Amino acid sequence: xxxxxxxxxxxxxxxxxxxxxxxxxxxxxxxxxxxxxxxxxxxxxxxxxxxxxxxxxxxxxxxxxxxxxxxxxxxxxxxxxxxxxxxxxxxxxxxxxxxxxxxxxxxxxxxxxxxxxxxxxxxxxxxxxxxxxxxxxxxxxxxxxxxxxxxxxxxxxxxxxxxxxxxxx
Numbered sequence: 001x002x003x004x005x006x007x008x009x010x011x012x013x014x015x016x017x018x019x020x021x022x023x024x025x026x027x028x029x030x031x032x033x034x035x036x037x038x039x040x041x042x043x044x045x046x047x048x049x050x051x052x053x054x055x056x057x058x059x060x061x062x063x064x065x066x067x068x069x070x071x072x073x074x075x076x077x078x079x080x081x082x083x084x085x086x087x088x089x090x091x092x093x094x095x096x097x098x099x100x101x102x103x104x105x106x107x108x109x110x111x112x113x114x115x116x117x118x119x120x121x122x123x124x125x126x127x128x129x130x131x132x133x134x135x136x137x138x139x140x141x142x143x144x145x146x147x148x149x150x151x152x153x154x155x156x157x158x159x160x161x162x163x164x165x166x167x168x169x
Contacts, residue, residue, distance in 0.1 A: 008053035123158035
């Protein structure tokens with residue numbers, strides 16, 4: 001590719017900037033809703049074009065710029081998702097550190113343990129196997145040597161009893 005046809009030629013690069021920068025900025029702004037972020041994306045897109053100018057022909061430069069801008073936007077969205085997830089975790093940790101929350105959590109745990117201990121043995125066994133060991137009713141029935149319907153009935157009675165003792169769990 002001749003230097004005059006290359007996007008590495010400063011005159012060609014300047015012409016690309018003059019022809020496409022405003023439209024590329026609008027594209028990024030419409031996607032992000034943030035003018036400063038859109039400006040950063042435009043600058044980074046042209047910087048990457050300059051770094052890769054030897055591989056990008058003039059007739060492909062516009063496509064390259066828009067592809068880079070789009071990928072940068074996608075990267076920004078992914079980053080924002082991670083930041084938001086981290087903020088949610090931090091908020092949850094703050095709530096868990098609240099003394100009132102910790103006291104209520106401990107009281108609930110104590111009530112739950114007492115209510116489970118008060119369950120009849122068959123119901124307690126089925127409840128714990130399902131909720132703690134994560135076994136399915138069919139698996140519990142096989143282990144206890146009873147029908148699946150019997151397991152379902154025991155679980156139903158256990159849940160009714162627990163709801164009466166500590167409220168809706």
